[in-house]
Amino acid sequence: MxxxxxxxxxxxxxxxxxxxxxxxxxxxxxxxxxxxxxxxxxxxxxxxxxxxxxxxxxxxxxxxxxxxxxxxxxxxxxxxxxxxxxxxxxxxxxxxxxxxxxxxxxxxxxxxxxxxxxxxxxxxxxxxxxxxxxxxxxxxxxxxDGRMVHRSGAKVGDRIFVTGTIGDAALGLDVLRGGPVAAALANDATARNWLASRYRVPEPRNALALAVREHASAAMDVSDGLAGDLAKLCAASGVSADIELPRIPHSQAAAALLGRGAVGVEALIAGGDDYEILCTVPRDRADAFALAAQGAGIALSAIGQVVAGRTGPRFLDGQGKELVLKRLSYSHF
Amino acid sequence: MxxxxxxxxxxxxxxxxxxxxxxxxxxxxxxxxxxxxxxxxxxxxxxxxxxxxxxxxxxxxxxxxxxxxxxxxxxxxxxxxxxxxxxxxxxxxxxxxxxxxxxxxxxxxxxxxxxxxxxxxxxxxxxxxxxxxxxxxxxxxxxxDGRMVHRSGAKVGDRIFVTGTIGDAALGLDVLRGGPVAAALANDATARNWLASRYRVPEPRNALALAVREHASAAMDVSDGLAGDLAKLCAASGVSADIELPRIPHSQAAAALLGRGAVGVEALIAGGDDYEILCTVPRDRADAFALAAQGAGIALSAIGQVVAGRTGPRFLDGQGKELVLKRLSYSHF
The missing domain is CATH 3.30.1330.10 (PurM-like, N-terminal domain)
Known part of the structure; x- marks a missing residue:
């Protein structure tokens, strides 16, 4: 120093x-x-x-x-x-x-x-x-030696996993800025404080690192929004992805806001600051990976699979209809 | 990135x-x-x-x-x-x-x-x-393994060396700010530009790194002024130092300004941004170190020796009289 x-x-x-x-x-x-x-x-x-x-x-x-x-x-x-x-x-x-x-x-x-x-x-x-x-x-x-997990190893057929819950930090930032989420939660200080804390203090998933190294074909952390970061992982791997929107994990607070129509899913998956792990795992290792996460005490969700193609990932609703995103992630400049 | x-x-x-x-x-x-x-x-x-x-x-x-x-x-x-x-x-x-x-x-x-x-x-x-x-x-x-050269290894009797010349960058900064040095060099664009370039683009002495590792008992780079950085090295090593001011190397431009009385030696040795190597070398390795520097094409000057004591280093003029410095180096806060 x-x-x-x-x-x-x-x-x-x-x-x-x-x-x-x-x-x-x-x-x-x-x-x-x-x-x-x-x-x-x-x-x-x-x-x-x-x-x-x-x-x-x-x-x-x-x-x-x-x-x-x-x-x-x-x-x-x-x-x-x-x-x-x-x-x-x-x-x-x-x-x-x-x-x-x-x-x-x-x-x-x-x-x-x-x-x-x-x-x-x-x-x-x-x-x-x-x-x-x-x-x-x-x-x-x-x-x-040589065992760092890259963005570029995802293969067609791999399962796509994400840890924790997605979108809380983006909601928390809106709360701290006094935006529409703050207004929607005017009577719920507990939810406001919890979301703000998710923005302010992420929970990195270091307890899952050894399992990621052991099982994942590709991995990165979600810092700029799940949608944009998944697009980066797919681009680096030369693949595309099909994501089932209903499988993307949300906290109780986020799910309630979604349910009331106070926020759209796009704000959650393009929001950023989640600091969860996004990774792809070969199908025959998916169960072992899920068990390892359980052992490590890390919530893990299978949200879709890697598919062939060079176009961006598709986000499909419960009826298989694609959600077209206006933006994928946060941009500085 | x-x-x-x-x-x-x-x-x-x-x-x-x-x-x-x-x-x-x-x-x-x-x-x-x-x-x-x-x-x-x-x-x-x-x-x-x-x-x-x-x-x-x-x-x-x-x-x-x-x-x-x-x-x-x-x-x-x-x-x-x-x-x-x-x-x-x-x-x-x-x-x-x-x-x-x-x-x-x-x-x-x-x-x-x-x-x-x-x-x-x-x-x-x-x-x-x-x-x-x-x-x-x-x-x-x-x-x-374990061979990084520290600040803390200087021993009583070691010779003290510095590479290159000291004080040019401090003068160059004054030139760029239009201070008294700029005024003193009003008719010498060559010297002004050269001093400014010494401030803007240091010349790190990486060619000397292996010789430093081989021979030096302690080393650091001079970034905040020779006087202050030497005080830090001495403090880390639990020793003091006697420096002979006439042996501190100055560029032609700096020496000319010193000679005309346009700047004092304190401005040069407490100025900062030199990015030269300051090191101590056991007496029986001093010749080998000097030869290695010659081989590497790096100008090297022996400027004094490590002495016992916990007080700050002494800077002695040609008559052995101590120069008392008002400040040792640049401070941010």
């Missing part, structure tokens, strides 16, 4: 005080060096990087603890989807100033998650910015 | 078009996956991360090509100082918009440097920001 500044300044001591306890890996050298050293005994180091920006990926009034968790968990989600075991992460923080009232809850929550997921802080950089707060994390995982 | 957006958007294609040619490592999977896989056959992966922010680390009108080079080279400099061989990097770009006129020269220059230093792009994340442009790079190097 370098701070581009002299070692005696009060702010540096503050940063060091809060982040050193997170650097539990011996290769982090207690954050006292310019670099970390990651051991790799014949394994591949899986590397992923994801940044979150104030006003774009999170809201200015989001609590620092939830920002810390989200910044790390969006990366842990990639590590899980690639079939890898977390090995550590480096953190770049662009801050307007180093305030104890912000740094302490941020570092505390980050430390809790680092411990929970076995992913210690290895190093980082803290820089000042006149602009929005930005948290950039590069996370590392380990897989046996 | 994920873009948090649907694969069909024009901006994504733009980003993909410019960055895919840089992803020459097979473990980058042509940037088509969610993560990269770094091979490590019994080696340690050295990890370092450094971010640069518009208005803080570079100026809004700096050309995109020099930003690209600086962002990568400040990380390559850390890799070199740790005795490691570059293995690749991931890039996080926070942009206000994806403009071809900016992306093309940025990616072209980044690709040239990636090829020159053998450090291919492995992946990244492009996010939109309403604020200043930020470029965050996490770079990787390889060292044999």
């Amino acid at each position: 370098t701070q581009d500044s002299k070692p005696t300044s009060g702010e540096d001591s503050l940063i060091a005080r809060y982040f050193k306890p997170l650097a539990t890996d011996p290769g982090a050298f207690n954050l006292d060096d310019d670099a970390a050293a990651l051991k790799a005994a014949g394994e591949d180091i899986v590397v992923t990087t994801d940044a979150i920006v104030e006003g774009v990926h999170f809201l200015a009034n989001d609590p620092p603890g939830t920002l810390a968790r989200k910044a790390l968990r969006v990366n842990l989600s990639d590590i899980a989807a690639k079939g890898a075991v977390p090995a550590g992460f480096v953190l770049t923080l662009a801050l307007r100033g180093a305030e104890e009232g912000w740094l302490k809850p941020f570092a505390d929550a980050l430390g809790e998650d680092a411990a929970q997921y076995g992913c210690p802080l290895l190093g980082g950089d803290t820089v000042s910015t006149p602009g929005p707060l930005m948290i950039s994390i590069t996370a590392f995982g380990r897989v046996p | 994920t873009q948090d957006s649907k694969p069909t958007s024009g901006e994504d294609s733009l980003i993909a078009r410019y960055f895919k040619p840089l992803a020459t490592d097979p473990g980058a999977f042509n940037l088509d996956d969610d993560a990269a896989a770094l091979k490590a056959a019994g080696e340690d992966i050295v990890v370092t991360t450094d971010a640069i922010v518009e208005g803080v680390h570079f100026l809004a009108n700096d050309p995109p090509g020099t930003l690209a080079r600086k962002a990568l080279r400040v990380n390559l400099s850390d890799i070199a100082a740790k005795g490691a061989v570059p293995a690749g990097f991931v890039l996080t770009l926070a942009l206000r918009g994806a403009e071809e006129g900016w992306l093309k020269p940025f990616a072209d220059a980044l690709g040239e440097d990636a090829a020159q230093y053998g450090c291919p792009l492995l992946g990244g994340d492009t996010v939109s920001t309403p604020g200043p442009l930020m470029i965050s790079i996490t770079a990787f190097g390889r060292v044999p």
Whole structure:
């Protein structure tokens, strides 16, 4: 953790005080060096990087603890989807100033998650910015040589699975922005808070990583919306997919809103920020994969199958009629 | 290289078009996956991360090509100082918009440097920001198991070496800001441009990395000013240092300004952005190290020696009189 500044300044001591306890890996050298050293005994180091920006990926009034968790968990989600075991992460923080009232809850929550997921802080950089707060994390995982799970391995006939529930985070973002979902749930603070928490703190499915590595032909995490991410997986694999809309798993809160017509299914499957695992599994391994998920305590749903073709995936309703989506996912630019 | 957006958007294609040619490592999977896989056959992966922010680390009108080079080279400099061989990097770009006129020269220059230093792009994340442009790079190097060179190994009696020349970048920044150095060089465009280029495009000393690993007891790169960085190295090693000011290497341009009294030596040794290697070498290896530097074509100067003590390093003039520094280095907060 370098701070581009002299070692005696009060702010540096503050940063060091809060982040050193997170650097539990011996290769982090207690954050006292310019670099970390990651051991790799014949394994591949899986590397992923994801940044979150104030006003774009999170809201200015989001609590620092939830920002810390989200910044790390969006990366842990990639590590899980690639079939890898977390090995550590480096953190770049662009801050307007180093305030104890912000740094302490941020570092505390980050430390809790680092411990929970076995992913210690290895190093980082803290820089000042006149602009929005930005948290950039590069996370590392380990897989046996050549065993990272790719987007590109899906084969015709494979079953398509997704973990958890889809669409909660998109609804939660709408709640936090005071949009139509907030209005539809005006009398249900419990549902509003739960959906907001799904947006703020994803639940990466690292417990499923070994099963994904063992059984999946292709996998990725759902970060930009199920529809768009499935299209990416299909494009990378040179296949298409048939998805049965009624099989896409939704939370009670999301299902209730769907049932009342307060939201359409498109908002849920093109919404983004789910951080669930989407994967394809050969038919003869589907049962073993489902059992492994059960053993890991991860909810898993079979939502369709891989089919031949180069067109985008089809989303079919209960009558087999195709839903044509106006947009697949969230786009930045 | 994920873009948090649907694969069909024009901006994504733009980003993909410019960055895919840089992803020459097979473990980058042509940037088509969610993560990269770094091979490590019994080696340690050295990890370092450094971010640069518009208005803080570079100026809004700096050309995109020099930003690209600086962002990568400040990380390559850390890799070199740790005795490691570059293995690749991931890039996080926070942009206000994806403009071809900016992306093309940025990616072209980044690709040239990636090829020159053998450090291919492995992946990244492009996010939109309403604020200043930020470029965050996490770079990787390889060292044999346990052979990363630390800040903490300096021993009393070791010789202290520094590569290249010290202070040019600080002068160059002043030139670009139109400060007193610019005024002092009003009639010397050649010197102004040369100093500005030293600020904008550092020359990391990766050619010296193997010699550093072979001979140095401690090493770091000089990024925040020689004085402050030496103080950090001494603190990490539990030693102090005596530096002979006349032995600190300065460029012709810097020496001329010093000679005319246009700048003081403090501005040069506390200035920052040098990206030279500072290291300590046991006395009986000093000649071998100097020979290795000569073989690598890297200018190297012996500037002092490690002494016992816990106080900060002393900077002694030609008469052995100590220069007391008002500040050691640049501080962000």
